[in-house]
Amino acid sequence: xxxxxxxxxxxxxxxxxxxxxxxxxxxxxxxxxxxxxxxxxxxxxxxxxxxxxxxxxxxxxxxxxxxxxxxxxxxxxxxxxxxxxxxxxxxxxxxxxxxxxxxxxxxxxxxxxx
Amino acid sequence: xxxxxxxxxxxxxxxxxxxxxxxxxxxxxxxxxxxxxxxxxxxxxxxxxxxxxxxxxxxxxxxxxxxxxxxxxxxxxxxxxxxxxxxxxxxxxxxxxxxxxxxxxxxxxxxxxxxxxxxxxxxxxxxxxxxxxxxxxxxxxxxxxxxxxxxxxxxxxxxxxxxxxxxxxxxxxxxxxxxxxxxxxxxxxxxxxxxxxxxxxxxxxxxxxxxxxxxxxxxxxxxxxxxxxxxxxxxxxxxxxxxxxxxxxxxxxxxxxxxxxxxxxxxxxxxxxxxxxxxxxxxxxxxxxxxxxxxxxxxxxxxxxxxxxxxxxxxxxxxxxxxxxxxxxxxxxxxxxxxxxxxxxxxxxxxxxxxxxxxxxxxxxxxxxxxxxxxxxxxxxxxxxxxxxxxxxxxxxxxxxxxxxxxxxxxxxxxxxxxxxxxxxxxxxxxxxxxxxxxxxxxxxxxxxxxxxxxxxxxxxxxxxxxxxxxxxxxxxxxxxxxxxxxxxxxxxxxxxxxxxxxxxxxxxxxxxxxxxxxxxxxxxxxxxxxxxxxxxxxxxxxxxxxxxxxxxxx
Numbered sequence: 001x002x003x004x005x006x007x008x009x010x011x012x013x014x015x016x017x018x019x020x021x022x023x024x025x026x027x028x029x030x031x032x033x034x035x036x037x038x039x040x041x042x043x044x045x046x047x048x049x050x051x052x053x054x055x056x057x058x059x060x061x062x063x064x065x066x067x068x069x070x071x072x073x074x075x076x077x078x079x080x081x082x083x084x085x086x087x088x089x090x091x092x093x094x095x096x097x098x099x100x101x102x103x104x105x106x107x108x109x110x111x112x113x114x
Numbered sequence: 115x116x117x118x119x120x121x122x123x124x125x126x127x128x129x130x131x132x133x134x135x136x137x138x139x140x141x142x143x144x145x146x147x148x149x150x151x152x153x154x155x156x157x158x159x160x161x162x163x164x165x166x167x168x169x170x171x172x173x174x175x176x177x178x179x180x181x182x183x184x185x186x187x188x189x190x191x192x193x194x195x196x197x198x199x200x201x202x203x204x205x206x207x208x209x210x211x212x213x214x215x216x217x218x219x220x221x222x223x224x225x226x227x228x229x230x231x232x233x234x235x236x237x238x239x240x241x242x243x244x245x246x247x248x249x250x251x252x253x254x255x256x257x258x259x260x261x262x263x264x265x266x267x268x269x270x271x272x273x274x275x276x277x278x279x280x281x282x283x284x285x286x287x288x289x290x291x292x293x294x295x296x297x298x299x300x301x302x303x304x305x306x307x308x309x310x311x312x313x314x315x316x317x318x319x320x321x322x323x324x325x326x327x328x329x330x331x332x333x334x335x336x337x338x339x340x341x342x343x344x345x346x347x348x349x350x351x352x353x354x355x356x357x358x359x360x361x362x363x364x365x366x367x368x369x370x371x372x373x374x375x376x377x378x379x380x381x382x383x384x385x386x387x388x389x390x391x392x393x394x395x396x397x398x399x400x401x402x403x404x405x406x407x408x409x410x411x412x413x414x415x416x417x418x419x420x421x422x423x424x425x426x427x428x429x430x431x432x433x434x435x436x437x438x439x440x441x442x443x444x445x446x447x448x449x450x451x452x453x454x455x456x457x458x459x460x461x462x463x464x465x466x467x468x469x470x471x472x473x474x475x476x477x478x479x480x481x482x483x484x485x486x487x488x489x490x491x492x493x494x495x496x497x498x499x500x501x502x503x504x505x506x507x508x509x510x511x512x513x514x515x516x517x518x519x520x521x522x523x524x525x526x527x528x529x530x531x532x533x534x535x536x537x538x539x540x541x542x543x544x545x546x547x548x549x550x551x552x553x554x555x556x557x558x559x560x561x562x563x564x565x566x567x568x569x570x571x572x573x574x575x576x577x578x579x580x581x582x583x584x585x586x587x588x589x590x591x592x593x594x595x596x597x598x599x600x601x602x603x604x605x606x607x608x609x610x611x612x613x614x615x616x617x618x619x620x621x622x623x624x625x626x627x628x629x630x631x632x633x634x635x636x637x638x639x640x641x642x643x644x645x646x647x648x649x650x651x652x653x654x655x656x657x658x659x660x661x662x663x664x665x666x667x668x669x
Contacts, residue, residue: 029153030162055453063451
């Protein structure tokens with residue numbers, strides 16, 4: 001542990017660390033500013049789903065033969081499309097809870113250190 | 115592998131490359147978008163301890179599901195057969211559940227930012243510095259393994275020069291972690307998890323169809339390799355020869371207990387994902403949520419290994435030009451038409467990047483937080499440590515590129531990784547598990563236990579096994595034995611040193627040893643966390659029972 005300042009006598013090292021992490025946690029911007037990953041996964045899989053499904057709409061004989069007679073592009077594409085839509089739907093139906101009014105006010109008070 | 119370069123070339127076309135390019139753009143986009151959430155070093159290193167359990171849980175499994183794991187476990191499937199499931203059902207699940215139910219309250223509740231930092235509080239600076247250095251070295255080595263493995267695979271599959279593959283993948287990992295820190299790494303891992311599934315599921319389905327379903331597969335393999343090849347435990351009696359070169363005792367003690375607990379409970383690249391969760395309940399659920407996909411992954415990794423053995427009987431034989439590690443690439447070449455092929459190549463690349471990113475994003479924390487800050491540059495502002503973290507990320511990636519070539523001397527990549535784990539993780543686990551349950555264990559015992567365990571594992575591997583002083587039939591068998599040796603040597607030294615040195619007062623161990631409570635545990639549970647399906651005990655025991663049931667068809 002770095003000895004930046006003498007520890008207050010009632011705090012052990014471990015408690016001092018916990019306090020420091022709590023302070024950083026209070027200043028942290030992740031909870032308020034981090035975007036929702038469901039949007040990205042949803043969008044990526046919708047795009048992939050469309051590309052791969054399109055490849056499966058008119059498969060050539062050689063492609064079908066290679067894939068054991070299964071139109072694998074069509075099925076994989078549709079499954080990816082469905083997964084993408086599910087993620088977007090999930091995000092739409094259960095959005096991340098926005099920070100409370102106090103949390104926003106608190107965030108506004110702090111200077112941004114970028 | 116170089117010999118196989120021509121044989122394995124995939125017929126990729128422009129559309130396959132489009133899928134790959136889209137993926138790289140999204141990866142970079144996540145880095146840029148995560149950048150605005152980085153305000154403190156805690157945001158950069160631990161996502162501000164703010165993520166929900168499903169995200170940390172999927173990142174936890176994706177960090178493990180690197181391409182070395184996928185290719186290596188498929189290789190083990192082809193080389194050792196169904197024994198490979200032991201790496202999952204006994205070699206992972208119990209340890210993941212133990213991490214979630216027993217150890218996470220100490221890790222998360224004590225608010226440490228890394229696994230070595232826990233040692234600092236439990237034992238003091240000597241063992242802290244030793245384990246930080248060991249971890250930093252091993253993280254860079256493993257990142258290098260990932261890069262090297264990726265370069266040879268891409269050279270064989272796509273015809274890219276090795277340096278092109280290393281520079282491109284290295285650059286993207288460097289860019290998105292430097293920009294968005296752990297949040298960016300974790301978000302990419304969650305996305306990678308789904309891309310990897312989209313790559314492996316079609317491959318397995320087509321492969322099974324090709325060999326006549328499970329019954330066709332088992333008939334062919336039984337005919338060529340005998341009955342035991344399709345069982346998890348057949349022929350593992352002590353003294354019996356079997357492909358794995360191990361017996362039930364070394365499997366249970368070496369793999370199931372020491373190696374797996376060492377990897378899953380003290381490897382910071384994994385634990386870090388749980389530490390970034392938003393509260394204790396989410397942190398506990400992180401490895402438990404990951405356990406369920408882990409139980410099922412053999413279906414899409416080990417099964418393709420077996421299929422490859424039927425489709426290419428020369429796999430792994432001298433002179434065929436195909437190694438066991440080529441099992442999955444061979445199937446991709448033979449079964450996937452363009453389109454799905456692009457998804458599969460992307461999935462493989464995603465897996466390489468996930469594996470490497472997990473090591474880089476944990477390396478930068480340990481270097482900055484556990485080496486730079488306490489021992490080299492104490493007392494600087496939080497912004498200083500944030501920018502140090504960014505610089506160290508870049509340095510780590512560059513060193514990783516340099517270490518890549520060490521991996522080239524091992525034919526089965528997974529064996530090399532497990533050798534590293536037996537050196538580094540097992541002794542650490544020994545110190546942790548005794549230190550968490552034995553209040554009296556002293557700081558000196560922590561340091562000497564760690565050092566002895568590491569040296570003992572290396573001695574066993576390089577001296578006793580490599581010089582043929584004791585006879586162990588395979589690298590894997592040797593890894594199991596090294597692990598047991600490391601654990602026992604560490605434990606004995608811990609016991610002896612503890613008895614002759616002075617323990618820390620109990621007042622300084624609150625929240626660090628079993629039976630004490632940390633102040634962090636007093637937090638009230640978040641709204642909704644009391645739902646029955648979020649209860650850690652239920653999730654954990656459910657996973658253990660499911661894993662045990664999976665063994666039933668393979669006895």
